[in-house]
Amino acid sequence: MKTKIKYGFLYSLILLLTQLLWLGCATTQPPPPPNTGDFSRVATVLTQRLLEKGVLDKVSTPPAKLRFLTVVNNTTEHMDTSLFSNKIQLALNESGKVSIALNPAMGVDYILSGKILSTYVRTSESRNRTYTFQLTLTDPQGSAVWVGEEEFTK
Amino acid sequence: MKPTLYLYLGLPLVLGLTACRTVNTTERASPTVTRQMVNDQRIITDRSLDFGARVVSVNQASVGGGDLVKVQVEIQNNSRQHKRFNYKFEWFDQNAMLIQVPAPVWFPKEIEGRETIDISAVAPNPQAKDFRLKLIEK
Numbered sequence: 001m002k003t004k005i006k007y008g009f010l011y012s013l014i015l016l017l018t019q020l021l022w023l024g025c026a027t028t029q030p031p032p033p034p035n036t037g038d039f040s041r042v043a044t045v046l047t048q049r050l051l052e053k054g055v056l057d058k059v060s061t062p063p064a065k066l067r068f069l070t071v072v073n074n075t076t077e078h079m080d081t082s083l084f085s086n087k088i089q090l091a092l093n094e095s096g097k098v099s100i101a102l103n104p105a106m107g108v109d110y111i112l113s114g115k116i117l118s119t120y121v122r123t124s125e126s127r128n129r130t131y132t133f134q135l136t137l138t139d140p141q142g143s144a145v146w147v148g149e150e151e152f153t154k
Numbered sequence: 155m156k157p158t159l160y161l162y163l164g165l166p167l168v169l170g171l172t173a174c175r176t177v178n179t180t181e182r183a184s185p186t187v188t189r190q191m192v193n194d195q196r197i198i199t200d201r202s203l204d205f206g207a208r209v210v211s212v213n214q215a216s217v218g219g220g221d222l223v224k225v226q227v228e229i230q231n232n233s234r235q236h237k238r239f240n241y242k243f244e245w246f247d248q249n250a251m252l253i254q255v256p257a258p259v260w261f262p263k264e265i266e267g268r269e270t271i272d273i274s275a276v277a278p279n280p281q282a283k284d285f286r287l288k289l290i291e292k
Contacts, residue, residue, distance in 0.1 A: 040257030048276040057219030090256035095279045097218075 031129045031154040033077050038152060042133045043087035046148045047095070055137060055146045056097045056110070063099045064109045066092065071114035075131070081116065088112070088135070110145070111138050128153050176234055177269035189213035192225070203291045206237035207265060212287075221280040227273050227287055234267040238292035243275040245282035253282050262292060 050056070056064045068089055071081040092098040101108045117132040130153045137146040192212040198204045210228040217224040231237050240260035245253045255278050265271050275285070 037259055040259040041261060044255075044257055044259065051222055052217040052224060052276045054218040054220075087257050091278065094256060096281075097279075 030127055033079060034131055034152075034154065036083060038131075038154075039084040040087055042150045042152070043084060043091055045150050046133065046135050047088060047091040049148050050092070050135070050137065050146060051095055051097065053146055056092075056095075059109045063097050065101050065107070066098045067101045067104070067106075067108045067111045069111060069113040071116060073116050075116055075118040077118070079116065081114075084116070084133070085114065088114070108140065111140070112136070113138070130154075175236070176267035179270060190215060200291060203239060203289060206231050206233045206235065206291075207239045207263075207289055208232055209287070209289075210270065217276060223277040223282060223285070225275055225285050225287075228270060229263075229265060229273060230270045231265040231267055236267060237265050239263055239265075240290050240292050241273055242288045244286045244288070245277055246284040246286070247281045248283050250284065253278060260290070 056062075056066075059065075068085060071085045073079050073081050089100055093100060113136050115134045115136075117134070119130045119132075121128045121130070130151055132149060132151040135146075135148045136144050138144050189211075190213055192214050194209070194212045196209060208230050210230045212225065212227050214226070215224050216222065225243065240262050242258065242260045244258075245255070247253055261273075263271070263273060273287075277283075277285075
């Protein structure tokens with residue numbers, strides 16, 4: 001009887017230690033990549049800042065003709081950057097202050113380009129990735145007339 | 155004194171002390187700029203949110219080429235606790251019709267205890283004349 005109780009106790013102890021060991025080895029999940037909602041929020045904020053500046057109103061014949069270059073993904077993650085650039089184009093088009101030039105040969109007033117960067121911070125408690133979205137509006141001479149940046153942490 | 159009594163007396167004290175991180179603020183006594191204030195009306199369905207993220211004032215300005223409305227809303231946390239909420243601006247044209255925007259999203263915001271912050275939005279186009287702000291607890 002005594003031996004049975006002893007074995008039972010030993011079994012419980014081993015089970016508890018195994019569980020503790022398993023918990024100790026458990027890793028925190030890496031942060032999820034940006035989703036459509038994140039892209040929408042950043043696109044809205046950056047578009048509002050660009051419209052607020054009034055740069056697009058300074059063309060001789062409005063609406064400003066804009067060429068959108070690709071958004072470069074400088075992070076280590078795979079991201080469909082067209083989701084982000086499409087939201088920017090839609091919001092700018094909706095403002096009525098811009099007409100998007102699809103033909104590269106067409107003369108334009110401004111060129112808009114973007115970049116996505118990320119930094120990764122790992123502590124004992126968490127893993128965070130901060131994404132930085134940069135947009136640059138340049139004139140045909142190559143001078144940056146507006147630069148916008150927005151970041152968020154996941 | 156029983157140990158449970160210590161727990162009952164001590165726990166609220168500890169919780170109270172840890173929740174006391176509030177924000178001190180300083181600003182000019184006589185502001186040099188005047189705000190174009192907006193008379194607002196409010197529909198309060200969440201009293202807790204209204205206490206932790208209360209709309210103090212609303213002001214507006216014309217931005218861009220002068221044809222876009224920018225709205226700024228002052229939010230105050232009357233509690234001593236850190237508060238998280240989401241907000242969204244909706245825009246209406248001169249006929250009070252809702253303007254559909256490509257990405258209608260909620261924006262997350264955090265406010266410390268007793269802190270005052272400003273949230274703002276720029277109209278999506280010159281047709282947007284009026285707005286509605288929605289706040290929801292996170």
